[in-house]
Amino acid sequence: MTESVTITDNRTGQSVEVPIVDGAVSAAEWAKLLPGIWFYDPGLGTTAECESAITYIDGEAGILRYRGYPIEQLAEGSTYLEVAYLLLNGELPVRAELDRFTEEIRQHTFIHENMRKRFFDGFHYDAHPMGMLVSSVAALSTFYPEAKRIDEPETRRRQAVRLIAKVPTLAAAAHRFSIGKPFVYPDVSLSFAENFLSMMWRGAEPRFEADPALVRAIEVLFILHADHEQNCSTTTMRVVGSAHADPYSACAAAIAALYGPRHGGANEAVLRMLTSIGSLDAVPEFVRSVKEGHGRLQGFGHRVYKNYDPRAKIIREVAYDVFEVTGKNPLLDIALKLEEVALADEYFSSRRLYPNVDFYSGLIYQALGFPVELFPVLFAIPRTSGWLAHWSEMLEKNTRIARPRQVYTGQDERPYVPLAERG
Numbered sequence: 001m002t003e004s005v006t007i008t009d010n011r012t013g014q015s016v017e018v019p020i021v022d023g024a025v026s027a028a029e030w031a032k033l034l035p036g037i038w039f040y041d042p043g044l045g046t047t048a049e050c051e052s053a054i055t056y057i058d059g060e061a062g063i064l065r066y067r068g069y070p071i072e073q074l075a076e077g078s079t080y081l082e083v084a085y086l087l088l089n090g091e092l093p094v095r096a097e098l099d100r101f102t103e104e105i106r107q108h109t110f111i112h113e114n115m116r117k118r119f120f121d122g123f124h125y126d127a128h129p130m131g132m133l134v135s136s137v138a139a140l141s142t143f144y145p146e147a148k149r150i151d152e153p154e155t156r157r158r159q160a161v162r163l164i165a166k167v168p169t170l171a172a173a174a175h176r177f178s179i180g181k182p183f184v185y186p187d188v189s190l191s192f193a194e195n196f197l198s199m200m201w202r203g204a205e206p207r208f209e210a211d212p213a214l215v216r217a218i219e220v221l222f223i224l225h226a227d228h229e230q231n232c233s234t235t236t237m238r239v240v241g242s243a244h245a246d247p248y249s250a251c252a253a254a255i256a257a258l259y260g261p262r263h264g265g266a267n268e269a270v271l272r273m274l275t276s277i278g279s280l281d282a283v284p285e286f287v288r289s290v291k292e293g294h295g296r297l298q299g300f301g302h303r304v305y306k307n308y309d310p311r312a313k314i315i316r317e318v319a320y321d322v323f324e325v326t327g328k329n330p331l332l333d334i335a336l337k338l339e340e341v342a343l344a345d346e347y348f349s350s351r352r353l354y355p356n357v358d359f360y361s362g363l364i365y366q367a368l369g370f371p372v373e374l375f376p377v378l379f380a381i382p383r384t385s386g387w388l389a390h391w392s393e394m395l396e397k398n399t400r401i402a403r404p405r406q407v408y409t410g411q412d413e414r415p416y417v418p419l420a421e422r423g
């Protein structure tokens with residue numbers, strides 16, 4: 001039996017029966033009955049903006065899958081570039097496909113010299129790396145005017161490769177610039193993650209060699225952050241892309257959304273919170289103050305997950321691997337204690353508040369030596385592949401331009417008053 005809902009317009013007595021398909025009802029069907037009456041949904045909390053075959057989340061059960069593959073299995077056995085290929089193409093690559101994709105990415109890691117010498121030099125010495133990333137990604141569109149041809153699949157694919165390859169280079173350039181260090185060119189003999197670390201940290205040594213455990217940690221963090229369906233920045237990518245902007249401009253807009261502290265900045269807030277708690281003894285008092293309404297437990301709770309965020313579980317394990325090499329981040333014990341106290345507390349369990357992806361990621365980034373301002377940049381690097389997968393999917397479906405409606409609450413019509421007559 002087909003499941004459906006029926007809505008009746010009590011003004012006219014007319015009804016419409018709308019089938020429930022894939023857990024959704026078509027707003028177009030409702031609109032036939034209710035022309036000119038809009039669905040008021042601030043923050044789009046109950047609106048499915050699109051159909052998508054990329055990422056599946058079951059927030060109740062704490063499940064996350066890319067293209068059907070459980071995140072745990074991808075984190076265990078895959079690499080970031082393999083996952084990026086999967087997100088973009090829908091299937092895991094066979095060896096030859098992965099080799100070709102990896103090679104292409106390698107070739108495109110370099111940025112135009114004008115970008116490095118002139119564009120970056122224009123920033124103020126203390127420019128935030130995320131601001132530099134937003135604007136440098138937008139500037140890439142001027143170097144690749146062909147990117148405007150968004151209706152050509154091969155042109156789209158080439159820009160996706162360029163963006164995935166160049167964002168780490170721009171990210172590292174932004175960091176080096178902000179601390180006054182010279183730019184490090186990409187080393188094409190290294191893997192994606194190794195090359196990023198090399199561009200970040202290389203000093204006078206001829207070749208940068210990263211500890212394999214740290215490289216693996218970066219790979220896993222990149223895999224976990226590669227996509228998360230219709231979050232704020234991905235929706236931005238789709239909305240800007242729906243106007244047929246080129247992918248660099250759309251991606252810059254998505255990075256701008258990620259720059260917001262409500263989206264890409266929560267792990268920084270976790271670090272600040274743990275630092276302010278300061279000691280294990282202070283944890284119960286801190287939890288009590290949160291329950292009394294003094295601030296939030298940063299890194300806890302999620303709009304979608306009402307269970308342990310599956311990414312947080314994986315990240316917690318990665319943290320131990322990293323600390324084996326770097327030494328333990330002293331804030332880890334406070335984080336573990338905080339988690340223990342909160343999970344045992346009725347306030348958090350009744351509201352189904354569990355650690356999210358950000359609860360432990362900041363601790364790892366800090367142990368790896370990344371400055372706090374770079375945390376959202378580290379998020380943007382892998383999320384670029386997710387944004388591009390959604391952008392391509394949206395264009396392949398020939399989606400209409402995003403154009404929501406509003407509920408107008410302003411003045412009724414009134415006559416213009418000349419300046420001299422205004423009191």
Ligand code: ACO
Nearest residue numbers: 262263266290296297298299300301302303351353356358
């Ligand atoms: N600490 C204490 N209480 C909380 C927290 C928290 N972290 N999160 C939610 N609550 C409480 C709210 O006060 C509210 O309580 P009430 O019903 O008594 O009023 C209840 O739980 C529901 O909270 P909402 O704000 O309605 O939940 P929402 O889904 O809108 O918010 C959010 C989700 C923004 C993530 C929230 O849990 C939060 O602020 N968490 C801390 C910040 C954070 O970690 N953000 C990262 C999210 S992951 C990411 O973006 C990559």
